[in-house]
Amino acid sequence: MADSKKKIGTERIQNIVYGFKHSAILWAGIELSLFTKVSEGACTIQDIASACGLSPLNAERMVVACTALGLLEKKQGKYVNAADVEEYLVEGKPRYFGAWSLMGRADFSDWLNLCERLTSPQPPSVLGIYEKMGPEQHEMLTRAMFNVGLGAGHKLAKQFDFSNHKLVLDLGGGSGAYCVALCRRFPQLRAIVFDFPDVCRVTDELIADSGLSDRIKTNPGDFTRDRFLEGVDAIMLNGNLTQYGPDEVRVIARRAYQALPPGGVMHIIAENLNDDKTGPLIAATWSIHEALLGSKGRAHSDAEVTGYLEEAGFRDVAATEFVQNILQRVTGWK
Known part of the structure; x- marks a missing residue:
């Protein structure tokens, strides 16, 4: 008889652990203007490498990572921005959200010391x-x-x-x-x-x-x-x-x-x-x-x-x- 008990894995916990890495991928994409370049027509890894000043290897790494995160989508062999990325992370658009998104880096080191802050005797x-x-x-x-x-x-x-x-x-x-x-x-x-x-x-x-x-x-x-x-x-x-x-x-x-x-x-x-x-x-x-x-x-x-x-x-x-x-x-x- 097959084991009907639901198996419990570590994927959810791993994704939480990797959360800061996912943020870094997003920030790099913004700084490289990757999403802007894709919006302007850079739709292959070679195009993106040239437009963003990346080596083909690093362009592939970034594109694959951004696609896995759902920031990019691959359609008929070409890459396009996800709908929300196209709306909010393309420079020059009225609702550009990139500058706000990069602000998350300002207190990144503080988050690494969250336990220390939570147990600090210093009153707020x-x-x-x-x-x-x-x-x-x-x-x-x-x-x-x-x-x-x-x-x-x-x-x-x-x-x-x-x-x-x-x-x-x-x-x-x-x-x-x-x-x-x-x-x-x-x-x-x-x-x-x-x-x-x-x-x-x-x-x-x-x-x-x-x-x-x-x-x-x-x-x-x-x-x-x-x-x-x-x-x-x-x-x-x-x-x-x-x-x-x-x-x-x-x-x-x-x-x-x-x-x-x-x-x-x-x-x-x-x-x-x-x-x-x-x-x-x-x-x-x-x-x-x-x-x-x-x-x-x-x-x-x-x-x-x-x-x-x-x-x-x-x-x-x-x-x-x-x-x-x-x-x-x-x-x-x-």
């Missing part, structure tokens, strides 16, 4: 390393986030009607990309990006490049400590929720509620956990990332974020999927 601070970043680090992060945020901002503009709002305050708005997308969609809307001074200097440039300096302004400061500006009727906290612990989020929600007029709205877009806190993996990863950064932040569940807004006084609070398995949007009204 509210923002950890974010408070200590220099101008160059802020600039790199802010510029890298622009295209990513612009795509998300366009998505928000389609999901939510801002036509009845006049002034939106973007807490920790970074590059200002959400505000740019919203102001392009809603001509009556103005916006303020509330972020650190070193960030706002770069944000002002990005806003000017977008031709919206007359409608989008920056407010340098720390929104966890400094006064919220008056006159806003919509407030956003997008993409940075995991930097804060529950106590800090409650304070932010209360201050937002106090700053808004009746009929005002608050949106929180974040990598939220499901209510059982079993995933998604991206949210769980961002959560543990905060241990490396020394902050009090962690990932929050949809139920927790809904609770923070309701405790502050917001009504009709609802959580909806924003980007499948990545981002949730929680919205509440005053």
Whole structure:
């Protein structure tokens, strides 16, 4: 009789162990402009070797590895980019994601010491390393986030009607990309990006490049400590929720509620956990990332974020999927 017991292998564990190698393959492909060259027509190993300045041997190694990872596809003997690679990793395209992807290398060595960080007796601070970043680090992060945020901002503009709002305050708005997308969609809307001074200097440039300096302004400061500006009727906290612990989020929600007029709205877009806190993996990863950064932040569940807004006084609070398995949007009204 055949053994009906399911055999347990090591493939899943090996793939997790090799995860950093897979990241390195992706980063090398971006740095070599491999995906851009493929998009431009380099479709054989010989073509890719010539276009990327690789030996035929190393070109074959890279192409095979990228194909095994699903970054490239082989069709009728020729290589093409996978659909998401073509959309996000080809230089010059509006949604180019390469600069953001390469940022993962900046803290790579820290991840190798995760156990040490988790057992450190050093207590976390509210923002950890974010408070200590220099101008160059802020600039790199802010510029890298622009295209990513612009795509998300366009998505928000389609999901939510801002036509009845006049002034939106973007807490920790970074590059200002959400505000740019919203102001392009809603001509009556103005916006303020509330972020650190070193960030706002770069944000002002990005806003000017977008031709919206007359409608989008920056407010340098720390929104966890400094006064919220008056006159806003919509407030956003997008993409940075995991930097804060529950106590800090409650304070932010209360201050937002106090700053808004009746009929005002608050949106929180974040990598939220499901209510059982079993995933998604991206949210769980961002959560543990905060241990490396020394902050009090962690990932929050949809139920927790809904609770923070309701405790502050917001009504009709609802959580909806924003980007499948990545981002949730929680919205509440005053």
